[in-house]
Amino acid sequence: MRMTFQASHRQAADAINQASERLMEYQRQVATGVRVGKPSDDPSAAAAATVERARLAGIDRYVEAGNSAESRLTVADTALSDLISHITAAQSSVLGARGSELTQAQRDARALELEGLRDAMLRDVNTQFRGQYLFGGATGTTQPYTRNGAGVVSAYQASTVEVSVDVDSEHEVGTAFNGEGLTRGADVDDLFQVMDQAITAARNGDESALGDALDALQRGLERATTLQSRVGASLRTLEDGRIRLGESARAAKSQISKLEDANLAEAISGMTEAETAYRAALGAAGRLHNLSLMDYLK
């Protein structure tokens, strides 16, 4: 086989180029830590990473929504605890207002106490979070109940449509509740009307009306407790979801890293190997071209 000058030169140049290209590729991986810099480096990995990044973005969105919902629900939980406490106190006051042995002054004192509790309940139901009423449903900034100058509480003015947010692909939690459902439910009168009736009954010593008010307060207490249980369940959902989403996010990040990132140990080892091959190709080319019969001619 004749090995010509051009052929040996071309083969040496090809070998040097290939070794140099491999060395550059490993250098890029080591320098950037990224194996897949463009889709053609590994089309399957690039496409899969795109989908994984979208999944991770979705998870982050749920985490963000969950964190925001948790703040709202915590405030709602506190407001409901206060409401429950005020209803319980109102029940005690109504019970205290019953009995024929009470003097008018004592009845008036009970009535005043109930007025204070009614106002406290009004504050509870009108609780806001970042400018929006938590028990105002989908109207947001419309105050659920107002009180006029004479101290009379209005009818429910906000929306009965509740607002929810998605906290993962399967779960949603309420973030703004139906205030009317809380204060009135299936009853004819809402809590504030019941409290007004109780105040009047306490002043008048109307045992029958006080008994009715007591029953209505009990139903109000059950509604508040039920809603608080819902809020508590939502908070637990968020907590569980946070753990689950955290694991999913870690898995997605790990998957993206596996798909796109360079295995540094492998890349460094490859770079060393490629450098050796490059040196060998250079050395071989240099030595080959140093040898010639021409050198032996005198």
Add this chain to the structure above:
Amino acid sequence: MADLFTSLGMAARSLEAQRFALDATGQNIANVNTPGYTRRVVDFAAIPPTSPYSAGGGVTVQDIRSQRDVLLERRLQQETTAASREGALADALGVAELSLTAPDALDERLNEFFDSFARLADSPMSPVARQEVALQGASLASAVRQTYEGLAQARRDTNTRIGAGLDQINALASRIATINDSYGAAAADPAGLHLADEQAELVQQLAALADIRVLGRPGGGVDIDIADGRPLVVGNTTYALSGTTTGPDGMLQVTINGADITQEITGGEVGGLLIARDQRIPGYMTTLDEQAFELADTINTIHASGYDPAGNTGQAFFAFSSPIVGSTGAARALVIDPAITADPGRIAAAGSPLPADNQAARALSDARDARVLDGGTATLSEGWGRLVYRVGRDVQSARQESAMRQEVVSQVATLRDQVSGVSLDEEAMQMMKFQRAYEANARFFRVIDQTLDVLLNTVAR
């Protein structure tokens, strides 16, 4: 006496023959790096004796030949055509691939867009959240347009390269025809070998540009067909390729002798570039159009069913800045609706005419997971991933195919060089061989000269 003078003549002819061979060796060494040069070999022939008392007339140069293997040269042309096509395809698609890997990549914008709707669902009455949705929508539309424009630019660049390729083909064809013309005068001349070398090199360069068929001409030279047998060079006549700008996007239509051969050129650099320009890149652009159309349609359908804080409904979120046909033109024209841009308060977050309702915003955020592409099998992100995969795979396969073909080219070139190339070691040996022969013949000449001297001195005495 006569015999001695004959011997002197024989020595002179032998010296001339060895000098000629040394010349050929020198020519080989001088052209060791000349592209297309084929090694010259000198054929010696012994001159037969003219009488029974003569051993012979010495040596003469019968011929000087080029060491050439036509079959290997043809094979090299074919492999070069295939390797060049894949190389050009890989280069053109590599440029298109850059559009998909820009820092402002479309998938990131898509994620940010859906995230902004999730934030709006969390705070449906927040003007800031609405503003962010409008900004992210505009940013996404801009990313779609930029990606499309990147692909369109890659297509235009490819078209420019095709134009340059046509110019090169015409220039090479013209030079080949000129050499054909020169053959008539030089056929019997040693310069014919140089013409053949130069022409072979030009044909090789032409084969790298397009799929050609080479037919040898009686008496030297070649005729060349291009594409599906269209004459390009016939004798000293050239049929030039023309690039005519056609269509609204200004792409070149390749014609020869009035016939459109754009679809016929499938090999060489121009063939690879045509495949990239007319098949691959438009395919990516069409897919992007479909994705942009589905994005707009999905978002607009949900958005139009929602309510803005003022209770208005029926507003589209995305619009197209110029008319589209089906989905064609959707990516280039995708914009956020001007009414939304002017007043982000018109973004519909509610599913009912209640200001804090977030049903529409939730549905818009959930559209991230809606399977609206490829016959309901892929989400918008997955559709983008499929496009990324398709482009990446095309570039990777073209590069792998190019590398493989290049390896074959290298192997065939080595085989050709084994026949036609110059080996410096071999030429050094040839040089020594002819030098020694020259020295020996010179000595023989001196011996005859001295013998004549002896004879003449004897006669003179």
